[in-house]
Amino acid sequence: MAYDENNIFAKILRGEAPCIKIYEDDHTLSFMDIMPQAEGHTLVIPKEPAENILDLSPEMAGHLIKSTQKVAKAVKAATNADGVLVAQLNGSAAGQTVFHIHFHIIPRNEGLDLKFHARDMADMGELEALADRIRAEL
Numbered sequence: 001m002a003y004d005e006n007n008i009f010a011k012i013l014r015g016e017a018p019c020i021k022i023y024e025d026d027h028t029l030s031f032m033d034i035m036p037q038a039e040g041h042t043l044v045i046p047k048e049p050a051e052n053i054l055d056l057s058p059e060m061a062g063h064l065i066k067s068t069q070k071v072a073k074a075v076k077a078a079t080n081a082d083g084v085l086v087a088q089l090n091g092s093a094a095g096q097t098v099f100h101i102h103f104h105i106i107p108r109n110e111g112l113d114l115k116f117h118a119r120d121m122a123d124m125g126e127l128e129a130l131a132d133r134i135r136a137e138l
C-alpha cells in the first residue's frame with residue numbers, strides 16, 4: 001500500500017493537526033496518545049514517510065529506537081510504573097490503525113489490565129498534566 005500523506009500522524013508532523021508534544025529532534029517526534037491504554041501512553045514517530053517497519057530506512061530505524069528508549073525511560077520515571085510495554089504494529093491484520101509507523105510506550109502495573117486499543121478519548125487537561133511530568137524526566 002502506498003504511504004497516505006493525509007494520515008493523522010503526517011498531519012501532526014506538518015503542523016496541520018495538534019498534538020501534546022513530549023520530545024522532538026531532527027529525526028523523530030513523540031507525543032501523548034489521545035486514546036491511552038494506560039496512564040502515560042506515549043507514541044514515538046519518525047519524520048520519514050514510512051507506513052510500517054518494513055518500509056522504514058535502517059538509518060531511521062536507529063533514530064526511532066533511540067528516541068523510543070529515551071522517552072520510555074522518562075515515561076517510566078514519571079508514572080512510577082512497574083514495567084513499560086513497547087509495541088509496534090504492522091498492517092491492519094496486526095492491529096495497526098494509523099499508517100505512519102510508530103512505537104507505543106505503555107506503562108504497566110502489576111494487576112492492572114490495559115484499556116482497549118484506540119477506543120476512549122482521554123481528558124486533555126489530564127494528558128497535558130501527564131506530559132508535563134514526562135517532559136520533566138527527559
Ligand code: AMP
Nearest residue numbers: 008032033034035089095096097098118
Ligand atoms: P496503531 O493502531 O498501532 O496504529 O495505533 C495508533 C494509535 O494512535 C492508537 O493508540 C490511537 O489511540 C492513537 N491516535 C490516533 N489518533 C491520534 C491523535 N490524533 N493523536 C494522538 N494519538 C492518536
